[in-house]
Amino acid sequence: MTTAEFNICVDKFADNVYRFILKNIKDEDKAKDVVQDSFEKMWLKVDDIAFEKSRSYLFTTAYHTMIDMIRKDKKKSDFDEIEPYTQGYKQEYMGLKEIIESALEKLPEIQKNVVLLRDYEGYSYEEIGQITGLNETQVKVYIYRARLTMKNFIGSLEKIL
Amino acid sequence: MSINKNNYELYFINFLDGKLKHSEIEELNAFLLIHPELKEELEEMQEFGVELISEKEEITFNKKYLLNKSISDKVLISEKNIDEFLITYLENDLEDFDIKRLELFLKENPIFTKNFDALKKTYLKPDLTISYKNKSELKKFVISRHVKMRKLIYTSVSVAAVITLLFNVFLSDFPTLNTYNYGRKVSKNDIPKTNHIANQNDITVNQDNEIAEVQINRGFRAEKFADDSSLKPNYATSRNSSTLDLTNSSYLAYENRNEFSDIYHYIKQSEYNQIDEDFTDVVPDAPRKGFIRYTAEKLFAGNNSSSETGEKTGFGLWDAVDIGTYGINSLANKEIVNVNVNEQNNKRSINLALGDNFSFSRNNRK
Numbered sequence: 001m002t003t004a005e006f007n008i009c010v011d012k013f014a015d016n017v018y019r020f021i022l023k024n025i026k027d028e029d030k031a032k033d034v035v036q037d038s039f040e041k042m043w044l045k046v047d048d049i050a051f052e053k054s055r056s057y058l059f060t061t062a063y064h065t066m067i068d069m070i071r072k073d074k075k076k077s078d079f080d081e082i083e084p085y086t087q088g089y090k091q092e093y094m095g096l097k098e099i100i101e102s103a104l105e106k107l108p109e110i111q112k113n114v115v116l117l118r119d120y121e122g123y124s125y126e127e128i129g130q131i132t133g134l135n136e137t138q139v140k141v142y143i144y145r146a147r148l149t150m151k152n153f154i155g156s157l158e159k160i161l
Numbered sequence: 162m163s164i165n166k167n168n169y170e171l172y173f174i175n176f177l178d179g180k181l182k183h184s185e186i187e188e189l190n191a192f193l194l195i196h197p198e199l200k201e202e203l204e205e206m207q208e209f210g211v212e213l214i215s216e217k218e219e220i221t222f223n224k225k226y227l228l229n230k231s232i233s234d235k236v237l238i239s240e241k242n243i244d245e246f247l248i249t250y251l252e253n254d255l256e257d258f259d260i261k262r263l264e265l266f267l268k269e270n271p272i273f274t275k276n277f278d279a280l281k282k283t284y285l286k287p288d289l290t291i292s293y294k295n296k297s298e299l300k301k302f303v304i305s306r307h308v309k310m311r312k313l314i315y316t317s318v319s320v321a322a323v324i325t326l327l328f329n330v331f332l333s334d335f336p337t338l339n340t341y342n343y344g345r346k347v348s349k350n351d352i353p354k355t356n357h358i359a360n361q362n363d364i365t366v367n368q369d370n371e372i373a374e375v376q377i378n379r380g381f382r383a384e385k386f387a388d389d390s391s392l393k394p395n396y397a398t399s400r401n402s403s404t405l406d407l408t409n410s411s412y413l414a415y416e417n418r419n420e421f422s423d424i425y426h427y428i429k430q431s432e433y434n435q436i437d438e439d440f441t442d443v444v445p446d447a448p449r450k451g452f453i454r455y456t457a458e459k460l461f462a463g464n465n466s467s468s469e470t471g472e473k474t475g476f477g478l479w480d481a482v483d484i485g486t487y488g489i490n491s492l493a494n495k496e497i498v499n500v501n502v503n504e505q506n507n508k509r510s511i512n513l514a515l516g517d518n519f520s521f522s523r524n525n526r527k
Contacts, residue, residue: 007300018293032293039299100282119285137168140254144170147248150283151276 005051006043013055014039017062020116023104024066034069038062059121060131063113070109103150111146114139164192173203174245206242238266243273247280322485323456455487 001009014035022031038061042049049057104112113132117123123131125139134142164172164185172189175181181189193200238246246263249255255263267274293299459480479500486500502508 003301010296010299014293014296014299015291016287019287019291022291032295035293036299043301096282100285103283104285115283115285120287137171141168141171143252144245144248147251147280147283148244151244151279154282155279 001046001049001051001054003046005054006046009042009051009054009058010039013058016055016121017058020059020120021062021066023116023120024109024112025070030069034062034065037065041065056127056130059117059123063131099154100150103153106153107146107149110134111142111149114142115146115150118143164188166196169196169199173206176203177206177242238262240273243276244280247277251280251284316481319482319485322489323481452484452488456484459484 017038018031018035021034022028025031025034038058041061042054042057045057104115107115110132114128114134117128117131125136125143128134128139129136132139169189169192172181172185172192176186176189193203243266246255246259246266250260250263267277482500490499
């Protein structure tokens with residue numbers, strides 16, 4: 001990949017990677033850090049990465065960088081004995097978008113990631129597997145479970161509301 | 162891949178769809194022996210009694226009459242597995258005949274359309290208003306990633322050599338020659354006063370009334386002009402020396418030296434073969450003189466051939482290399498560096514001889 005192609009990658013994929021990470025970690029600064037780290041890592045291997053594979057490489061790198069960050073934060077949180085923040089919801093003001101957001105937050109980390117990669121980026125099961133290190137079947141199962149969980153959560157909330 | 166608690170559901174689904182291979186069916190049976198509690202789950206999915214089969218058995222359904230046999234003889238769509246069908250459909254993973262079965266089922270059981278609607282809501286849409294603002298910080302700009310490092314090194318070394326030698330030449334005692342000897346029959350009084358030859362006593366004449374010596378104030382240089390008067394006006398007009406009487410003077414003392422201009426005129430006069438001989442005593446450092454001439458030729462001659470093709474392209478890398486090479490060799494008074502040109506392929510190479518038993522050579526191309 002040339003320098004020009006690298007810069008094209010920035011234009012084309014920086015927003016997508018940022019959205020994906022931000023949706024997961026809910027922290028703009030940390031999401032920016034992950035994006036910067038990912039592009040820096042890609043730059044270090046710019047001669048070895050084909051332009052066609054750059055998107056996949058970026059998401060894979062960003063995903064693993066984010067997971068490392070989450071683990072570090074979790075360790076720090078455990079050390080500080082701070083109660084993890086559990087996102088609640090304000091029933092009285094909740095629209096469909098907020099309900100879906102809440103449903104997404106209810107998902108385990110890995111299910112949330114595969115659903116985001118599937119819905120946001122339109123990745124195939126195989127590509128998601130490559131990014132997350134899962135096999136294709138595991139990706140299918142996680143997506144299936146995530147949909148059911150979200151559907152049940154949305155249904156239950158809609159009944160309440 | 163082997164069946165485990167993370168993926169058994171998919172095995173169940175594939176099994177019910179008849180997509181498992183024989184080896185996978187055996188694996189599934191073994192798994193259910195280890196986890197009998199999951200057998201109940203599978204049976205619930207079967208609902209109508211899909212039996213576990215061995216590799217020699219066929220999939221059978223107890224209530225095949227409920228199936229639309231014209232479409233498929235696979236698992237029946239039911240309340241228990243409708244979500245699986247719907248998700249698979251929404252994932253674009255459902256085969257055509259199953260899509261028709263699903264559509265038929267929903268038509269006959271409209272109550273389940275709410276499941277369909279609910280599952281559709283689980284599909285997320287990215288918020289396109291969220292964007293990474295500082296993309297310019299992520300971008301990289303490289304002047305030329307393809308310039309080989311060794312080329313840069315040689316360029317740097319050459320330029321550094323040129324600069325060093327120029328400093329050596331022009332910031333040393335070159336301009337401060339104290340004594341200027343020549344033999345020219347001229348009256349002492351013919352020599353005009355200048356701000357650099359302030360005292361007539363600085364001029365010594367011999368018995369033949371020839372100027373034997375002129376003391377010049379330190380910091381200035383006196384140069385004898387060529388006898389060819391046609392050169393004088395050109396040279397003089399480049400000076401800002403109103404105190405000189407050029408018509409009567411064979412001296413030129415000057416200040417505010419412009420090095421390049423000096424070099425140029427020096428070389429121009431050299432071309433007439435007049436300065437070289439006369440200045441032998443003034444510029445005793447022959448290598449320096451040669452280096453200046455060589456540099457000036459490269460800078461001003463306009464016939465530099467920087468490219469391997471010999472095209473005249475102006476001052477280029479190889480001219481800098483040549484100057485540096487000339488300067489280094491002149492300074493060392495021996496050929497330490499040389500530039501070879503292969504006449505067959507017109508490639509150049511720099512050779513650095515550090516001793517009798519060691520040399521280092523690099524071509525200018527890959």
